[in-house]
Structure formats: structure tokens, C-alpha cells
Amino acid sequence: MEIQEIFALLTPEQRDFQLGINGADPLTKGFPRKRVLHAGLPGKMLSLTEGQQTWERLMAVPPVRRAEQSVYIHIPFCKTKCLYCGFFQNGIDQVVEDRYVDYLLEELQREEKSPRLQQGLVHTVFIGGGTPTSLSARNAERLLKAIQQCIPLANDYELTLEGRVHDLLPEKMDVWLSGGVNRMSLGVQSFNTKVRRQLGRLDDKETVLQRLRSLLDYHQCVVVIDLIYGLPDQDMAVWQEDLKALEASGVDGADLYQLNVFDGSALNQAIKDKKIARAATTAQQAKMFAYGYDFLTKRAYKRLSNCHWSRNNRERSLYNSMAKAGVTMFPFGCGAGGSLDGYAIMNHRFLKAYEACVGKGQKPLMVMMQESPLESIARSVIDQMERGVLNLNLLASRDERLKELRWLYDLWEERGLVHNNGVLFELTVPGQFWQINLTQTTLECMQSLLTGKNTLAVQHIAAQEERHDS
Numbered sequence: 001m002e003i004q005e006i007f008a009l010l011t012p013e014q015r016d017f018q019l020g021i022n023g024a025d026p027l028t029k030g031f032p033r034k035r036v037l038h039a040g041l042p043g044k045m046l047s048l049t050e051g052q053q054t055w056e057r058l059m060a061v062p063p064v065r066r067a068e069q070s071v072y073i074h075i076p077f078c079k080t081k082c083l084y085c086g087f088f089q090n091g092i093d094q095v096v097e098d099r100y101v102d103y104l105l106e107e108l109q110r111e112e113k114s115p116r117l118q119q120g121l122v123h124t125v126f127i128g129g130g131t132p133t134s135l136s137a138r139n140a141e142r143l144l145k146a147i148q149q150c151i152p153l154a155n156d157y158e159l160t161l162e163g164r165v166h167d168l169l170p171e172k173m174d175v176w177l178s179g180g181v182n183r184m185s186l187g188v189q190s191f192n193t194k195v196r197r198q199l200g201r202l203d204d205k206e207t208v209l210q211r212l213r214s215l216l217d218y219h220q221c222v223v224v225i226d227l228i229y230g231l232p233d234q235d236m237a238v239w240q241e242d243l244k245a246l247e248a249s250g251v252d253g254a255d256l257y258q259l260n261v262f263d264g265s266a267l268n269q270a271i272k273d274k275k276i277a278r279a280a281t282t283a284q285q286a287k288m289f290a291y292g293y294d295f296l297t298k299r300a301y302k303r304l305s306n307c308h309w310s311r312n313n314r315e316r317s318l319y320n321s322m323a324k325a326g327v328t329m330f331p332f333g334c335g336a337g338g339s340l341d342g343y344a345i346m347n348h349r350f351l352k353a354y355e356a357c358v359g360k361g362q363k364p365l366m367v368m369m370q371e372s373p374l375e376s377i378a379r380s381v382i383d384q385m386e387r388g389v390l391n392l393n394l395l396a397s398r399d400e401r402l403k404e405l406r407w408l409y410d411l412w413e414e415r416g417l418v419h420n421n422g423v424l425f426e427l428t429v430p431g432q433f434w435q436i437n438l439t440q441t442t443l444e445c446m447q448s449l450l451t452g453k454n455t456l457a458v459q460h461i462a463a464q465e466e467r468h469d470s
């Protein structure tokens with residue numbers, strides 16, 4: 001079946017989701033909405049027993065020589081819950097935190113002697129959350145010591161600690177930096193005091209800038225921040241001020257995330273109750289994206305992935321690029337996610353279940369899923385699209401049935417979403433805004449072409465956006 005025939009079988013609504021809206025402004029109306037949270041192909045769920053056995057089997061085997069590996073460690077506590085957040089797990093309680101860190105260290109020490117860790121190297125460690133910077137100085141010190149002891153770090157390792165500007169206090173920063181942290185990723189979201197405060201962020205603009213400066217003054221770590229566009233009361237003028245403040249702050253890089261208002265979130269409810277202004281529409285967000293792209297490009301920031309920018313060569317963003325490329329990621333902690341040799345893994349999200357599993361000497365798996373047989377080629381697509389390109393000739397060299405994708409990309413070129421530079425397709429600015437849709441459609445077309453089954457007429461997931469926390 002040819003690719004046009006597959007699309008001909010879809011309803012007009014499904015075609016708009018897959019291909020975009022014909023004749024519309026590609027930036028603001030390119031697609032009805034964002035389709036998925038993360039682009040990918042479905043896998044096959046394992047039972048928990050199979051999951052445990054699979055984990056033990058894979059950790060008992062040394063890695064392929066020189067393979068890059070990464071570690072993700074989750075800290076599921078936040079001082080306050082931000083209004084827009086869909087990732088909050090637990091408030092802060094020192095007794096609960098102390099006990100959690102005991103279990104987390106036990107989970108790490110359980111794998112310390114495994115051939116997979118012992119005989120390999122780990123290139124990046126990301127301590128994410130939640131709010132890892134909320135850990136007490138003592139618990140942060142314990143965790144960082146355990147990382148140095150249990151994880152074979154490559155000599156050019158990247159160790160990121162995620163968190164909030166509010167925690168940038170000398171007694172904490174000293175512990176993080178002397179414990180091996182060499183990259184800090186901080187949620188700012190907006191510098192505007194009103195916008196921040198009504199979301200539940202704690203500090204005003206001046207305090208945020210002053211605390212970022214105090215961290216940069218150590219000259220010991222890369223500092224990157226998250227900004228969100230489309231927040232309530234953050235119109236284009238406020239967004240422009242946010243970008244100016246980003247530049248003035250002197251940080252090494254930034255993620256620019258599109259706000260996602262989750263159904264059932266506190267933000268959605270507050271908007272419905274008219275306690276807070278409406279968030280920007282998708283069309284307004286698209287214009288903010290384009291403005292941010294232009295602003296940073298003109299100032300020679302380098303775009304490392306669809307939403308991540310670096311100001312200098314110190315910011316490598318190794319963890320994020322390895323995660324997108326599907327590099328091995330060992331998960332540790334309550335709610336941590338990872339992947340290992342074709343299996344996606346999620347640890348228990350609830351503290352009691354997590355602690356019970358670790359207490360029994362088990363890997364605290366909640367879900368283990370065998371990834372699609374097409375995962376390797378899908379990762380290659382995701383990795384390229386994150387960098388704003390797709391080399392169809394390279395894909396077709398892996399399987400010539402994928403030459404058919406050319407029809408799709410020629411169509412998107414006509415619609416202003418991609419541009420053929422003679423070697424590969426580059427995503428235009430509108431194409432970058434809708435990148436997640438282009439990627440997901442490419443993957444689903446690829447799957448249909450390689451399996452002979454029409455997987456395009458699926459129920460699509462409602463508007464989602466990239467994860468942004470802390």
C-alpha cells in the first residue's frame with residue numbers, strides 16, 4: 001500500500017491531525033493541536049515478575065564496550081505545588097525525606113556490584129524531580145557520596161541537579177558543588193514577579209536574578225534555567241522582558257517550554273473559576289515561540305534540541321540529548337523512568353510501594369515495557385527531529401520502503417513546515433513549533449510502511465506538551 005492510499009482511508013479530521021491543516025498559516029494554525037507528550041511507538045507490557053527477571057538478567061551482563069550510559073535519580077518532594085504542574089508527588093517532611101534517602105541509597109548500592117555498572121561507564125547523571133534542591137544539605141551530601149561510590153563516572157561526566165532558585169543558599173550550594181555537581185538546571189518559568197507568584201513560585205524577579213548571580217559566582221558549574229511561554233498574564237511584552245532577563249542573567253543555557261494546561265490541573269480549575277487570567281492560546285504561544293527563536297538566534301545562542309538553547313560551549317546538555325537518542329538510562333528513586341536494552345522502565349510512583357520493594361531487596365519496578373521492534377530506527381528519527389532535521393536518504397538506506405516518506409515531506413514543504421536543502425529536510429520555524437506532530441506522524445507512517453498495517457487511524461491523544469518541572 002502506498003502512503004497516499006493510507007491517508008486516503010482517514011477521515012478529514014484524522015488527516016488534519018496527521019498531516020496538518022491545508023492552506024492554514026503554518027505557524028499559528030499548522031495543526032489542530034499538539035498530539036502527544038512525547039513522540040514514540042507503543043511497546044509491550046511485561047508482568048512484574050517478568051520485569052524483575054529481565055532487569056536482573058540485563059544488569060548481570062557487562063555493557064557493550066564504550067557504550068554511553070546515563071543515570072536518572074528522582075527526588076519526589078517539593079516545598080509547594082506550582083499551579084500548572086502535573087508532576088507534583090509529595091510535600092516536604094524531614095522525617096519522610098530522611099527515610100526516603102535511606103531507601104534510595106539502598107537501591108543504588110544494590111546495583112553497585114552489577115557487571116552492567118561495574119564494567120561500564122556512566123557519562124551523565126541527572127537528579128530530577130520534584131525538587132532535588134529541596135533536599136537538606138545532609139541528605140544531598142549523602143546522595144552525592146553514594147553516586148561517587150556506586151556509579152562509575154566517565155572522566156568527562158555531566159552531573160546535573162535540578163531544582164528551584166529559592167534553594168540557592170550558600171550552605172546548600174557548597175555541598176552540591178563539592179559533591180561533584182557540575183550542572184544546575186533551575187526552574188524559573190518567568191522572571192515577572194506577578195506571573196511567578198500567582199503560579200506558586202516563591203521569589204520575586206530581583207531575588208531570582210540575585211540568587212542566579214550568586215550561583216554563577218562560584219564559576220564551578222554550568223547553570224541552565226527553564227522558562228515557560230503562554231502563562232496567565234504573560235503576554236508578548238512580558239515574554240520579551242523574560243527573554244531580556246534571561247540574557248542579562250548570564251546563565252549558560254535555557255529551555256523554552258510551551259505551557260500545557262492539563263485537564264483537571266489546579267491551573268485549569270483556577271482559570272475556570274476566574275481566579276486567574278486565561279493562558280495564551282496555541283496561536284499566541286506559536287508567536288511567542290517564533291519570537292524566542294528569533295531573539296536567541298540573533299544573539300548567537302545555539303539550539304541543541306527543539307526547546308533547549310546554549311549560550312556557550314560549556315553547556316553540553318548531554319543528558320537530554322542522550323535521553324532523546326535512547327541511550328541506556330538506569331532509573332533510581334520513586335517515580336524514576338529509564339530504559340535499558342530495548343525495555344522502558346518506570347519505578348513505583350508512590351513512596352510506600354517504592355519503599356516496600358526496596359525493603360524486600362527488589363528493583364522497585366512499577367512498569368517494564370518491551371519497546372517496539374522498530375525502536376532503533378524510531379530513535380534515529382526522534383533524535384534528528386529534535387535537532388530540527390531529517391535525512392530521508394539515510395533512513396531509506398536502512399530500509400528502502402521508507403523512501404515513501406518523501407511524499408509526506410514534499411507535502412510539508414509545500415505547507416511551509418520543512419525545507420529541502422538538497423541533502424536533508426530542515427524544519428522551518430513553524431515546523432519546529434509543531435515538531436512533535438511531525439515526528440509522531442513520521443513514526444506512525446514508518447510503522448505502517450514497515451509492518452504493512454495501517455496504524456494511522458488511531459485515537460489521538462489530546463493536546464500535551466513537553467515535561468517541565470521544578
Ligand code: SF4
Pocket residue numbers: 077078080081082085086087088129130131164187468469470
Ligand atoms: S513545577 Fe517543579 S517545583 Fe513546582 S510542583 Fe511541579 S515538580 Fe514541584
